[in-house]
Amino acid sequence: MDSPIINPEFLTISPEQIRALTPYLVVFGGALLAIVLSVLRVVQPKWPVFIAVLLTALAGAAASQMLAPEAEVSLFGGMMVSDTYSNIFNILFLMSAAFTLLVSFKYLDTERMQHPEYYVLVLLSALGMMLMTSAIDLIVIFIALETLSLGVYVLVGFRRADRRSNEAAVKYFILGSAASAIFLYGTALLYGASGSVRIDQILSLVHSGGAEVSTPLFALGAWLVILGFLFKVASVPFHMWMPDVYEGAPVPVTGFMTTGLKAAAFATFLRVFLGLGYGSGLTAVIQSHIHDVLWVCAVLTMVIGNVVALTQTNLKRMLAYSSIAHTGYLLVGMITGTASADGYASVVLYLVAYAAMNLGAFAVLSILATKDDVGLNLQDLSGLSRKHPLLALAMAVFLFSMAGVPPTAGFVAKYQLFYGAVQAGEIPLVVISVLCSAISVYYYLRVLVFMYMREPVAGAGSDKRSVSPWAAIAVLGMVFATLQMGVIPAKMISAARRAVASL
């Protein structure tokens, strides 16, 4: 972009770059293969597509793990970067996609909508997430964002014959596109102010203290970009879409959205947020404005998310409001990261822990859901411990983790996050967060009360559900991950520290 002549180094690709690109190529190739397999007429297409997509996701995760670059590798003329930060999130997205697939297999049979496109869309959305967290060019971020969003819009509306699913999809589509457009307008203004859409170039401009970054144009552009991301992570006051979409979407898709989509949005938000120069060279006025506005957003998000969750009886809706509340905690980490010793490592750790426990909780809900997602109200869980003692136990682990009770992943993550905020000197914010966290214990434990202390009732979801081996593997895996991170957190904490070191 700097010179109009084609630069020869754009046309060659070095072995390190191939190495760094392998996970993306594996996932992309797997998705293409799955599309071809899905039109096979010789066998029922669900098996080959399911196996191909599942293996691709696992192979991509393994490739990310094994071919992790030691140093930052710049890709495509500096539009993308492969570093430890994007690497840890690649593994998270692909594992989240793989577990979503495991859970979905039986669920799609129950819903009588065993279409192979479902698996392909999950994989392509995961690819969009991977590209989004590795991109450092705002236009590439936009394209990756749309790649993943378009997949997820369709997945949300996958129960085509159900009005609630359709409604959720259209609502999500309209609000999501509006947020993308606002984000894009922000990038256009940033381009006008700084002459670049690359966040590393914008950052060096901010560091050099050029006159461009103190213009109103730059500030407005930065604000619109932040606004777009606040919408994507569902921070109050842009949270209204989330409960509706979560309730209308098929249960495994909701699980995928709370883990993959949320982690992708936050991971990219963090990259762009730091790229705009937060905490490192923004003029004092803009810095304090951003800090104050995010402070208010974080407090409102935590309070509203937790208080409204108290009154919900539908479990999907309750977990949606709980997801909003967790967005609030993560925003606390975003605000205080620059001033605490561990920096943004606690945010990464929280995203990983949150993904594990939430994926598990939604896996249990997908097993319990009957056709058309009925049977997910609080009273439907009455006496679950008698019908399915192991499922109830797994659900209990996930709920304890969300409430932040040791020895689970949720406790470690919350501890790190709030400890970082204390180090940053944000005592009022920490007090509010801890109080909100205390409120949340009520609605998480209420589910436990229904599962363990109520008699089973007759109703839509009262019969014993058969558990598919795939879903059982998913639940077991997530229980293991949640407890492992809670009992031996050191490994994950050091991985998170390594990841943010490359930011």
Add this chain to the structure above:
Amino acid sequence: MINTVEPWVVLSFSAVIFCIGLVGLLIRRNILIVLMCIELMLNAVNLTYVTFSKMQGDMGGQMSVFFIITVAAAESAVGLGLVIALFRTLRTVDTDEIRLLKE
């Protein structure tokens, strides 16, 4: 001799179009009009990019426009598909009728 247009005129024009799109998205009740408003917002962004690109003598902005046009096309295809799916079950495209999830 072609009269040149000042950049600020074009920039304000595209800002106005963007705001019309945003306001239309918030107040109009017909989903098809809402989809048009989204397109309006994206095209306002395109115009902004082209203007800044011209002002700075940098081709990067004009390149971005091509990508945005492509993505916008994909987005409207998916959007119309979802609206058709909604219309099949609900028999309406009025957003006031879409309130099943609020209850």
